[in-house]
Amino acid sequence: MTARLFRNFTFDPKADILSGITVALALVPEAVAFAFVAGVDPLVGLYGAFMMGLITSLFGGRPGMISGATGAMAVVMVHLIAQGNAIGDTLASPIENLGLYWLFITLLIVGAIQISAGLFRLGKFVRLIPYPVMLRFVNGLAIVIFLSQLGLFKTNVAGEMVWMQGTQLYIMLGLVALTMAIMYLLPKLTKAIPSALVAIIVIASITIFGGLDVPTVGSFIRDGGGQGLEGGLPVF
Structure with a gap:
């Protein structure tokens, strides 16, 4: 019974587990970065991701479906x-983070539209979108x-974010170049392990065991005014 239930969720456990680990590790800095782009607290981005x-893994209808934070939505929501925060501050009884409430309602409407599009099989109309539009969008x-x-590539100096210089900048550029090299060259040698996962493990190991002074996700959040990363589920 358990084996049958497991097969209903995955036909290739190895690939699914590796892809899950890769996406989980890569989604953390991505969600934090897009949260800053959208102007919300980083933990909001992490909880949302x-x-x-x-929800997608439990109720998604396609094996290859991927869901996560997107730059397109972040830019639109800025x-x-x-505007929501500005209006909230001007009310007779000011409402803090009113824009975040607007964001929540907007996403509910977006979800309802997407569900309706699926129920009425409107996905076929995506074919009408011109290729140049899709190319420019990507x-x-x-x-x-x-x-x-x-x-x-910025560091906090006396409370002000300034561009890195000297050795710290060279270390960051070297790590970025090594990451790109691994992701580009490893698939040419083997595709047994996702190149993104290998890049994350290798670069993280070099940084941790080498004692390199480079920004982390936690420091990035703190420099942006947050409290860092804390374990736990959201409290409503």
């Missing part, structure tokens, strides 16, 4: 959150992701 992945998303990562 966690819940989205959990104005919404900023290119724009790549630019957003690139820009969101530039903050990691």
